[in-house]
Amino acid sequence: MISSTNLHFSYSPQKKFSFPDIHCNGRETLLILGQSGKGKTTLLHLLALLLQPESGQILIAQKPVSGLSAEEVTRIRAKNIGIIYQKPHFVSSLSVLDNILLSNYLAEQKENVQKARLLAEKLGFAEHLPKKTSRLSQGEQQRVSIARALMNEPNVILADEPTSSLDDNNTQKVITLLKEQSASIGASLVVVTHDQRLKDEFPNQVHL
């Protein structure tokens, strides 16, 4: 589960944010909607412990994550949170397989090649595992991001605009995949988007 209360953040005195509280249990989904510039990515990065709030509290798996050292935060993030960025970040010199296995490395876990292959098969890109990520289409890269986010069976999956540049058909596929995969590992799935097509897909919603 993940929840936040009274989160405040500012990039500068002119750019301040107060975010509504969020709560998402394991196996539940939450859609965070808001127009461009409202702070969706900022909120997602706070929830992902990539940014530090000025005030407020975040709980992950019932445990508060404030007041921890940078090392502890990195460890908690790697073990508990799977992040799907709007634009996938890959290490271009590594293969698709090795990019997925990086999740294990960052969480200080043993490389699980079998699991990476299984996820790649489920997500339909197994034949691309030996290739460099730049040779994959955008939709394929997105599925690799999903696999990478699932590798450590995180408590929480955070997805930033996962469908903004996809057609209706691929949007449906990606959302179905995210829901199925997060449910299968019992994770909370939090999606931030301005994509109104997703409104009917997620019963729980927060508007920024």
Ligand SMILES: Nc1ncnc2c1ncn2[C@@H]1O[C@H](COP(=O)(O)OP(=O)(O)OP(=O)(O)O)[C@@H](O)[C@H]1O
């Ligand atoms: N590093 C930064 N420094 C200063 N201002 C920033 C920084 N990152 C974002 N902002 C500003 O904060 C506001 C919110 O940005 P954010 O990316 O969170 O919005 P968003 O709702 O995700 O937008 P979009 O839908 O366009 O991606 C924007 O006005 C943006 O310019």
